[in-house]
Amino acid sequence: MxxxxxxxxxxxxxxHVGFASFLxxxxxxxxxxxxxxHWMYGSVAALLATVGGLLPDLDSDSSVQLRGFSxxxxxxxxxxxxxxxDNSPVVVPxxxxxxxxxxxxxxxxxxxxxxxxxxxxxxxMSHSIPTALIWGAVTYIxxxxxxxxxxxxxxxxxxxxxxxxxxxxxxxxxxxxxxRVNKAFGTALKFTSKSMSATIATYAILAMLGWWVVRFWPAxxxxxxxxxxxxxxxxxxxxxxVDGW
Numbered sequence: 001m002x003x004x005x006x007x008x009x010x011x012x013x014x015x016h017v018g019f020a021s022f023l024x025x026x027x028x029x030x031x032x033x034x035x036x037x038h039w040m041y042g043s044v045a046a047l048l049a050t051v052g053g054l055l056p057d058l059d060s061d062s063s064v065q066l067r068g069f070s071x072x073x074x075x076x077x078x079x080x081x082x083x084x085x086d087n088s089p090v091v092v093p094x095x096x097x098x099x100x101x102x103x104x105x106x107x108x109x110x111x112x113x114x115x116x117x118x119x120x121x122x123x124x125m126s127h128s129i130p131t132a133l134i135w136g137a138v139t140y141i142x143x144x145x146x147x148x149x150x151x152x153x154x155x156x157x158x159x160x161x162x163x164x165x166x167x168x169x170x171x172x173x174x175x176x177x178x179x180r181v182n183k184a185f186g187t188a189l190k191f192t193s194k195s196m197s198a199t200i201a202t203y204a205i206l207a208m209l210g211w212w213v214v215r216f217w218p219a220x221x222x223x224x225x226x227x228x229x230x231x232x233x234x235x236x237x238x239x240x241x242v243d244g245w
């Protein structure tokens with residue numbers, strides 16, 4: 001972005017949200033047209049792409065808007081934990097459901113952002129392609145769906161949003177009018193950083209999560225196609241579920 005003849009080294013919050021959400025909607029539309037992904041799943045993929053577009057800035061401890069984003073991330077994490085407990089074969093009391101969701105929200109909303117801000121340097125390895133793959137792997141592993149293809153779609157949505165952030169930061173490092181490149185150019189779309197320990201730690205986490213993804217990966221990844229959402233109406237359709245919307 002260019003302001004009054006000077007170069008701003010990165011996109012702002014609105015630019016990142018707008019760009020990531022645009023790509024997310026385009027991704028969802030393409031998935032529906034080309035692969036038959038249901039609009040409900042497509043809408044979630046678009047949302048995850050938007051969230052992914054803000055993930056690189058989790059290493060920043062000075063952004064006011066980031067506090068709102070970490071709150072949204074905390075809500076999504078709390079909902080995911082609630083859903084996971086619901087799907088567990090163990091019957092859990094409502095009170096434990098509630099406290100698990102609340103504690104997850106607090107840990108993500110306050111703990112995750114502050115921990116990352118202390119352990120990372122802004123535009124270090126958190127702004128890198130390996131980290132994009134890490135978040136994609138986390139999404140694939142953690143998304144509450146039995147369908148392999150659906151988890152892949154959601155993981156790719158997060159990676160797309162994350163990469164949109166990096167691309168926008170690189171684009172804003174170039175002053176096309178003044179025909180010059182800001183010193184921040186090349187610090188977003190990268191595979192390594194100046195810190196050897198951060199680089200090694202990032203690749204170690206990626207290798208661990210990659211191994212976990214391989215464990216989940218089915219022998220025939222394209223079998224079954226994309227699922228259709230199923231709605232149960234208790235007391236109305238006792239004979240079985242109602243497919244679609």
